[in-house]
Structures are given as C-alpha cells and as structure tokens.
Amino acid sequence: MVRRKFVYFIAAIVIVGIAGVFIFGIADKQDPERDYRGAFRRNYMIFTPELPEKVDFAGEKVPLNDLIVRESFDREILAFTFMHSTTQQMFKRAHRYFPVIEPILKKYKVPDDFKFLAIAESNLGDVTSPAGAEGVWQFLISTGRKYGLEVNNEIDERYNLIKATVAACQYLLEAHDSFGDWTLAAASYNRGINGLDRALKGQKVNSYYDLYLNEETARYIFRILAAKEVYENPTKYGFFLKESDFYPEIKTYTIVVDTTITDLPAFAKSRGITYRIIREFNPWIHGYSLPNKSRKTYILTLPEKDALSVTSYTGRKTSETFFHDTLKINEIR
16 A cells, blocks of 8 residues: 555656656747857857967068067957948948059058058048048148148149059158158158157157057057058958958049039039039038139049949959958858
8 A cells, every 4th residue: 555655656657757847848848038148158159359460561561479469459459340230331442442542552652551540540431530631542631732632722632542542652752751661651650750750759669569559549550460461361350251241442533623613513513413412422522512713623523424324233253363262151050
C-alpha cells in the first residue's frame, strides 16, 4: 500500500514538472520582449578594429611606435568605423568629387593624400563652420581672397570646387615652402602657418607628432590619416559597398559668361532647366542674378539632358582600384 502511494507521488511530481515546462515554454514563446532581449544578448557583438602596422601621410612616416600617437590614431579610426552614416557619406561623395580634386592636386604637384584633408574639413560637403569658414575646403573670407577667390554679396567662390581646390593647393605649397614638411603643411591648414610656426619654435621641436596642441589641431592629422586608412581598406573596417551605392559623376557641360545675367530663373527656363539646377551646380552664385559690371569671365556648369535621371546611371562602372578591397554583394550573403 505504501509502495503504491509512493509510486503515485512520484508520478504526480513528474506530471507537474512536465506541465510546468510546457506552460512556461509556451509563455516564453508568447513573450516577444523576452525573446527580443535574448536574441540581442546572443547576437549583438562589437569588435575593435585592428590598426595597421605602418601608416604614412604624403610619403612621410607616422611614428605609431609612440604610444600617444598610436592612441590618437586609434581614436579617429574608431570614429570613422562606428560613425557609420558619416563614413558612408564619405564613400558616396568621394566617388563624385575625387575625380575633380585629384587632377588639380596632381597639376600643382600637391600629394594625392591631401584629398583626405578635404574630408577632415567638410566631408566633401558645402558646409559653414562656427568661425565662418565655408565650402568643401573651408576657407575664411580673408584667406579665400588672399588666394584668388572672389567673395562678395553676389559671388562666393569658396563654393566653386575647382577654384577652391586650386586655392587650397596654393596655400599648401606656400606652407610646404615654410616648413619643408607635408604633415606640418597639412596641420597649418587648421592652425595657420604663423600659429603653427610659433608652436614649433616655442616648444623647440620640428615634428607635428612632438607638438602639444589644442584639441582640434591635435586631432586634425589623425582624422586625415583615419579617412585615408578606412577609404583605402573599406572591408577591413566593416564597410561592404556595391557599385550602385555611390553617387555617380554627373555628365555636365559649361557655358562661358562675360556679361551680366539679370534674371537667373528666366535664364534657366530658356535652357529648359530650373533656377534650382543653376544653384545646385553653381553654388558660388548668390541671389537671382549674376552681376558682372567688370565683364569678368565666369564658367557656368549645367547638367546634360537627362543627366539627372537615375536610369541614366544604371549599370555604371566604377574604378577597379577603389574596389580592390570591396566585396560584391553576392559574396557576403
């Protein structure tokens, strides 16, 4: 009798246990919040990017064996790696604007790495700094005028990518003549030639990497280096790009203008486009007219017919050099 009761007791425990597992198993499946948290814990991972063994700027070696230098570079690599939207925008814009910038740098014998300075300055966007520097190359009014850019109420050539790139080259060549060093020339673009020279003399050093500087200039070269490293090795830092992801070069033509255009909206309409298109492709123009009392020569850039249609660029090809380290989409499925 006692044995029979014991068997019943054990059977009851087993049945309750099975029922509990079944009931709570169903409850778990019916709790999407709990399932979501579990999936997050199982799948969410962040990896630290590995720094390269060697880095240079314009052929000048970066002393990564210096702990302060290494950690400064690491800080900017982390920023470019994990500020995904900003870095994606860099890739997209570079595909359109580097083909404009690169041949100008080459013409003036400025190292190609200086295209990454434009990324550090503006991420290749027409932006305005709190100090009033404007355009892709971030010229102040006084500096822009010094290097030949017209800046007034009607015209602001800091927004003319070609002319502003030429002006940047002229500045950088002058800075290189002063310092005999491309890294210092780049740093002076942020600090100014005189300001950087005072810092070098005051601290009795001759290398950027030995200077104690304000935070902005102290980070400046490392931002340029990080932009270069991530751009040249996208998949290493987690960026997998398709050809269709990039902003295409837009087919354009130019018009030479040496008189006043009193009504730009009407001028645009006569050419089958809009005032918005005039301003988008010529952001150096301000207002609804193009005054030209002195009969200077201006070059207007306009899109070719149907150049703004997305279908015009379907199946476009991209430089193999840029994609040497980038996987096609079917390789990462």
